[in-house]
Amino acid sequence: MLTRDEVFGVLQTVPDPEVPVISVVELGVVRDVEITGRHITVTMTPTYSGCPAMREMEADVKAALLSRGADSVEVRMVLTPAWTTDWIGPDAREKLRRYGIAPPGKADTGGFVTLTRARPAVPCPFCGSAETRLQSEFGSTACKAIHTCSACGSPFDEFKAH
Amino acid sequence: MANPLAEYLQRLGDDRLVLGHRLSEWCGHAPILEEDIALSNMALDLIGHATSILALAGAVEGQGRDEDALAFFRDGTAFRNALLVEQPNGDFAVTLVRQFLFDAYSVLLWDQLSHCGHEGLAAIAAKSLKEDKYHLRHSSEWVVRLGDGTDESHARTQRALDTLWKYTAELFERDAVDDAVAAMGIAVDTAALRSLWDGLVNDVLQRATLTRPPETGPRRGGRTGRHSEHLGHMLATMQSVARAHPGARW
Numbered sequence: 293m294l295t296r297d298e299v300f301g302v303l304q305t306v307p308d309p310e311v312p313v314i315s316v317v318e319l320g321v322v323r324d325v326e327i328t329g330r331h332i333t334v335t336m337t338p339t340y341s342g343c344p345a346m347r348e349m350e351a352d353v354k355a356a357l358l359s360r361g362a363d364s365v366e367v368r369m370v371l372t373p374a375w376t377t378d379w380i381g382p383d384a385r386e387k388l389r390r391y392g393i394a395p396p397g398k399a400d401t402g403g404f405v406t407l408t409r410a411r412p413a414v415p416c417p418f419c420g421s422a423e424t425r426l427q428s429e430f431g432s433t434a435c436k437a438i439h440t441c442s443a444c445g446s447p448f449d450e451f452k453a454h
Numbered sequence: 455m456a457n458p459l460a461e462y463l464q465r466l467g468d469d470r471l472v473l474g475h476r477l478s479e480w481c482g483h484a485p486i487l488e489e490d491i492a493l494s495n496m497a498l499d500l501i502g503h504a505t506s507i508l509a510l511a512g513a514v515e516g517q518g519r520d521e522d523a524l525a526f527f528r529d530g531t532a533f534r535n536a537l538l539v540e541q542p543n544g545d546f547a548v549t550l551v552r553q554f555l556f557d558a559y560s561v562l563l564w565d566q567l568s569h570c571g572h573e574g575l576a577a578i579a580a581k582s583l584k585e586d587k588y589h590l591r592h593s594s595e596w597v598v599r600l601g602d603g604t605d606e607s608h609a610r611t612q613r614a615l616d617t618l619w620k621y622t623a624e625l626f627e628r629d630a631v632d633d634a635v636a637a638m639g640i641a642v643d644t645a646a647l648r649s650l651w652d653g654l655v656n657d658v659l660q661r662a663t664l665t666r667p668p669e670t671g672p673r674r675g676g677r678t679g680r681h682s683e684h685l686g687h688m689l690a691t692m693q694s695v696a697r698a699h700p701g702a703r704w
């Protein structure tokens with residue numbers, strides 16, 4: 293029988309399929325685990341409502357736990373509280389930056405609607421320069437935006453604060 | 455009205471399903487790569503919202519229909535979306551003006567519903583609100599850029615606004631379904647919604663140097679299944695694969 297710590301240890305080895313440098317636990321989508329004998333229930337929450345990687349994450353979580361001694365695994369999806377990038381911890385943020393993805397800033401929970409783009413420039417994950425400009429609000433996945441660094445010339449992804 | 459809550463949820467779900475499909479029609483065709491990605495991403499979000507809401511609608515209805523059954527095996531007259539979202543994409547200005555008018559409504563609606571008395575709907579609303587706020591920023595920035603752009607982009611954006619305006623009133627209409635769900639704790643303050651929407655839209659139109667069209671000849675009927683001819687053509691494409699291969703998995 294796996295302990296709670298062991299289950300989290302296994303899930304810590306399941307990578308985000310789109311951003312494989314961090315795990316599903318570091319991403320913040322694993323909310324809880326419940327162990328009943330050899331049956332494990334994992335509570336997860338989606339990043340974005342339409343994120344096509346969620347089903348893959350669900351399948352990867354099940355496969356990882358089944359291969360490590362669970363008899364059956366159930367994934368329960370919840371929407372509350374809604375996922376936020378504020379759940380991504382400092383270590384995971386550093387991993388993102390080293391991977392070439394600018395980590396998310398603080399999620400905007402204040403002003404109801406922000407109609408202007410008066411946001412500070414996102415520091416370049418490669419050279420650290422603040423001389424960067426937003427290229428596209430949307431990137432290769434729903435969770436990323438695209439920027440370009442004027443100092444070192446690199447295009448880079450930003451994990452959007454959400 | 456057999457089940458007002460199921461009916462209400464279908465209205466919410468169908469708005470997002472139909473608009474999401476419309477946006478997906480730009481995939482591979484948008485004028486610039488960044489916008490191709492943006493419109494496709496927004497389509498994914500909207501279809502994600504529709505999936506959650508229609509799954510709940512099917513559960514509330516209790517007749518064994520899941521979100522796929524509702525999306526792909528209902529005919530046009532059973533769809534409950536507002537007429538605005540089924541209007542064809544037209545040029546880029548039409549798509550972005552349609553998106554802006556809907557986003558402004560949707561953000562304000564989700565904000566109210568996130569505090570409603572139905573736990574499942576409140577959770578979907580809170581989740582969707584975060585994503586729609588981002589859409590609204592994107593679409594409103596485009597309306598300003600196009601309206602306050604060249605003579606050509608200004609003229610096209612004003613024309614899009616003039617064409618689509620008559621479909622906006624339907625978003626704020628109330629009927630017996632709204633009253634019935636209000637009694638269940640899903641009480642949207644339509645007047646407050648309208649007033650906030652007016653303020654937001656007026657602000658963006660002013661920055662975009664566009665003229666708010668007069669309120670003439672509002673079009674309605676979507677909420678009771680009386681649609682424009684455009685929905686049927688859209689569904690013929692959207693539903694064709696599911697109907698040709700019922701039960702297929704891939």
